[in-house]
Amino acid sequence: MTRTARGGISRRSSSSKTSQCVECLLQRLLCKLQVTDPNLSRSHSSFLKMTEAVENFSLKDVLADFKSCLGNDNQAVLMDYYLSGWKGLVKFMNSLGTIFTFVSKDAVAKIQIMEGYRNSAESDKYISLQSMVAYELAAKLVDLEKRSDHPNSGCRTILRLHRALRWLQLFLDRLKTSTAESKTSTMCTNAYNESLSNYHPWIIRKTATVAFCALPNRDAFFDVMNVGTSDEVMAMLNEAMPYVAEVYEITQQLYAQHNLLDLP
Numbered sequence: 001m002t003r004t005a006r007g008g009i010s011r012r013s014s015s016s017k018t019s020q021c022v023e024c025l026l027q028r029l030l031c032k033l034q035v036t037d038p039n040l041s042r043s044h045s046s047f048l049k050m051t052e053a054v055e056n057f058s059l060k061d062v063l064a065d066f067k068s069c070l071g072n073d074n075q076a077v078l079m080d081y082y083l084s085g086w087k088g089l090v091k092f093m094n095s096l097g098t099i100f101t102f103v104s105k106d107a108v109a110k111i112q113i114m115e116g117y118r119n120s121a122e123s124d125k126y127i128s129l130q131s132m133v134a135y136e137l138a139a140k141l142v143d144l145e146k147r148s149d150h151p152n153s154g155c156r157t158i159l160r161l162h163r164a165l166r167w168l169q170l171f172l173d174r175l176k177t178s179t180a181e182s183k184t185s186t187m188c189t190n191a192y193n194e195s196l197s198n199y200h201p202w203i204i205r206k207t208a209t210v211a212f213c214a215l216p217n218r219d220a221f222f223d224v225m226n227v228g229t230s231d232e233v234m235a236m237l238n239e240a241m242p243y244v245a246e247v248y249e250i251t252q253q254l255y256a257q258h259n260l261l262d263l264p
């Protein structure tokens, strides 16, 4: 068994049996449903190598990206910081165990689509979410009714991440007001049910709910965050959460203003 900095038992040891059982069940379910995509797996593993190479990971730095997203005038949401924030979240997610890679795989695929735009000849059009919306709409690059000519538009892809950001906001809000007895799986499930689950089919909802049962307990979770003591985690969340909320609100308003909240 591994002892953590605060003298607790690391999630790797305390929850490993439950986690292995749930993982096994989930893997079988995913295999049966053929949710895995070999092409995606390849790009996912190279992404993992890239993110694993970064040492001294701290969730504090990840959330700082959402602050940097807002630029100087708090009006535009800057794409590179937005994607950087997501990459950090994925890294955090992957450090929770392989059971969560089915979740991060989709986020990785979407980050890669957006990085593709940022590395294209139209890179400057994707400098912020606002410039992306203006450009794609004017150039008719968004499928508004059903996915056809532009199945992976930037607007659609960011919308999926934006909905997931709402889940993150609700989850962190719960974590912020939690006590030592609070269960991360319950907080996560409730946040999911109030947000992302509304956009997911039954099978994804069920699989996600099973995966949440394998979440480490609150102490172990705080250790993975690598921010410090529980008090320091709480202080960091109090400081960072307004920026996550601001990014969410600005994006929500942008999408509402252009009727983009239901993109297929």
Ligand SMILES: CCCCCCCC/C=C\CCCCCCCC(=O)N[C@@H](COP(=O)(O)O)[C@H](O)/C=C/CCCCCCCCCCCCC
Binding pocket: 059, 089, 090, 092, 093, 102, 103, 104, 106, 107, 160, 161, 163, 164, 167, 168, 172, 188, 192, 196, 199, 204, 208, 215, 225, 264
């Ligand atoms: C201190 C707390 C920090 C928490 C850090 C959390 C890290 C979060 C990292 C990644 C979150 C995953 C985001 C998933 C994006 C999902 C986007 C989406 O809805 N995609 C679906 C629709 O896409 P299209 O088919 O229309 O292209 C896609 O079908 C869904 C795929 C699987 C998603 C599985 C459920 C996601 C649950 C999110 C909760 C994560 C729980 C993490 C617990 C820490």
